[in-house]
Ligand code: ATP
């Protein structure tokens with residue numbers, strides 16, 4: 001088997017997380033185990049989280065952090081949370097049990113220098129042959145793009161948000 005793919009979905013347009021979830025649907029359809037780690041606490045009502053139960057044993061979601069950002073009042077706590085979340089990802093890669101690992105919004109850990117970029121890329125570089133890894137998030141770094149096998153940039157042409165249309169259940173969460 002060829003080495004697993006390292007896929008990056010980046011850019012400002014909508015579709016990064018949903019593209020990765022589309023891959024999860026495909027993998028699950030083949031009976032492959034999938035783990036999703038979300039590095040920035042997403043909307044707690046995201047529809048995809050409700051799939052863990054029907055796909056018990058195949059699909060795992062980990063929602064980490066507490067929406068950590070540059071606005072945070074406790075940067076040290078945020079860095080500790082980011083570190084713990086990354087450690088979980090590193091363990092999941094090393095264990096090699098899942099066929100697809102989605103690291104949703106991982107790019108922010110690098111952009112805000114919460115976890116060392118070289119450490120992240122080294123761990124991803126050691127992925128098992130039968131594990132594909134997807135990273136999503138805006139502002140993928142040059143080093144990450146260089147390391148990846150597949151990079152797609154979502155370009156915003158139009159988004160309903162700019163017309164004042166709020167996030168929609170089933171579309172945005
Ligand atoms: P999605 O989860 O829908 O695939 P995404 O992962 O590409 O989106 P994120 O930056 O993670 O985009 O943003 C998540 C949320 O922000 C989603 O509800 C998404 O619809 C919304 N969003 C994405 N792109 C834009 C944009 N250009 N303007 C406003 N809201 C956006």
Ligand code: MG
Nearest residue numbers: 016017105136
């Ligand atoms: Mg996203």
